[in-house]
Amino acid sequence: MATVLSATPGLLKIASLAGTETFLAQIAAALPAQRQAQLLTQLKLLVDAGIPGGERLRILEALRNVTLETQHARSREYWGQPVPFDPDTREIFERSIALWRALADAYESLIADMAGAAPELAEQAELICYRALRCTGFAMTAHNRAYHAVPGALWEQLHRLYAFAESAEVTDTPVSEGDGHSTVNLAYLQIVLAQRANPDSLSLLQMGTVDRVLAQWVALGRLSKTPVVADRDMALAVDLGSAQGARRLKNLTGDNLRYLDIEKIGVQLRQTAIALKTQSPDKLGLGMVPRDICAKLILSLHTDWLAAGTGRGDERKTAGFNVLMSGTIAAMHFNISGKPFAPPDAGLSSRARFDMAGFERVDGPTVGEASVRSRTLETWTVVNQSTTGILGKCNHPSNATRLTHNQLLGLVAPNGKTFLGVAQRLVIETDGSTLLGFQLLRTKAHAVAARVANIDTPYDRALLLDGGSGSEAPSIVVSPGTYAPSRVLDMFNDGRPHRIRLTGLIDSGSNFERATYTAA
DSSP: OOOOOOOOTTOOSOSSHHHHHHHHHHHTTSOHHHHHHHHHHHHHHHHTTTOOHHHHHHHHHHHHHHHHHHHHHHHTTTTTOOBSOOHHHHHHHHHHHHHHHHHHHHHHHHHHHHTTTOGGGGGGHHHHHHHHHHHHHHHHHHHHHTTBOOOHHHHHHHHHHHHHHHHTTOTTSOEEETTEEEOHHHHHHHHHHHHHTOGGGSOHHHHHHHHHHHHHHGGGOEEESSOOOSOTTTOEEEETTSSSOOEEGGGOOSSOEEEEEOHHHHHHHHHHHHHTTTSOTTTTTSOSOOHHHHHHHHHHHHHHHTSSSOOOOSOOEEOOOEEEEEOSHHHHHHHHHSSOOOOOOTTOOHHHHHHHHTOSOOSOOBTTBOOTTTTEEEEEEEEEEOSSEEEEEESSOOTTOOBOTTOEEEEEOTTSOEEEEEEEEEEEOTTSOEEEEEEEOOSOEEEEEEEETTSOOOOEEEEEEOOOSTTOOOEEEEOTTOOOTTOEEEEEETTEEEEEEEEEEEEEETTEEEEEEEEO
16 A cells, blocks of 8 residues: 555645645555545645645646545445444545535635736636536535535535626636536536435435436526516525525525526426336436336426425424334334234244343333333424324434434334334434434334245244225335245234235335235
8 A cells, every 4th residue: 555645734745736746646546535634634735825826726626536536435435324423424424525615615715816816817717616616516415415404604605606607707608527518507507406306305316316317407407687487486596695595486585596497407307207107217318216216206306496385295284292213123013012022933942032022121211212122212303294294303313313214213102102104304404403204104003023934034023014095005014135026924913823925015225125915
């Protein structure tokens, strides 16, 4: 391994383009974590070094590709990880954000030089604004993929950069990007629309699909200083003086608004929705995503970007009561049955039964420290609710909390009843509190035991769900990895053995699979 440079403050290695090339050669063989630390240190030192603007721009351009590659490598270590983060993951996340912001700030610092020491930089105003804006957008994306709220300071920087580009009349000047070209206008609009897609309600796969949608169609949209949609309930605009993204025009006032003209993007969304009935998402350039998931996403994007209202079909009511959340099938099984799990396997010792029950204490759960028996998460406050879901908030999540998008959760209501649901919205707020959108499964659940038939494995906990309203079939919730098409399970329910055949996978997440079944 190459020797990694010292990070001693004051040891600037990138004071010139030649020095930067030497520095990059020295860190080329270092691990991504080491490269990231060195890049961050050097960028922070560069800001205070007084390097002339033209040379500073050349240095930043030389650093850019290595920084992008390093950041991409590090992103795999925190994107989509359970939140709140453990200390190691949090450090990776925070350092990644710091590097994006340091690079954005370094590019933005060149704007001041245009009006002072380096007026010749004005000839490259479009490049400088574009690079700074893109890095700010990358920092936003990093927050999205980590299910963290985007800080207002990033929105302020994004708007500030766009406003400058507008005043310099370079918003539509082409800038080289990869094998093609882009503009400040397109980059800004793409970031605004990506954030408007409610990323805290999307899986990483869906966020990737949104990126592909925008890469194909963002050029069909534009920004205007005058309204482009007559209906204020439907029109979207951004306030360049705010710390927020695009909002409905009816909720905005002021004279610093820019209006989103995206009707042509809407046409493409509607045409894609029709095409998905006969073609796969991959054929349409949307990636390897299941057709039904992609179709729902396209509909959601049309609602978020072009339709009035929220697209929510049920009424939300403000609430303020507390519930207990549980994040394992074992916990839900216990809360539903009210007793430790006793597998129907013959020949188990009493100690084995004790271990499989998964508990060591018998006292009830307390806030922040539940019994191991039920593995119940801490107390959450229901902020609002509807017939199909709730929005919960936890101000101080404990180290025991590990939540992921599309995770099955159990909710123990004040009356003692347990409801099951799936995490459909997840975000760590800037104050450290957690918001969780919880889509309820509106069917009665029964605690049962199940195992794969004809395999010498013990019974484990499973949850049997009655059929829902309409034509929704009964289903079973099992541990991840259990489902396979036509797989036969041995099941014990109410003390009686049954044999069932799995017929279709309805949903799956980090801690569950839910499948329909018939008698085998």
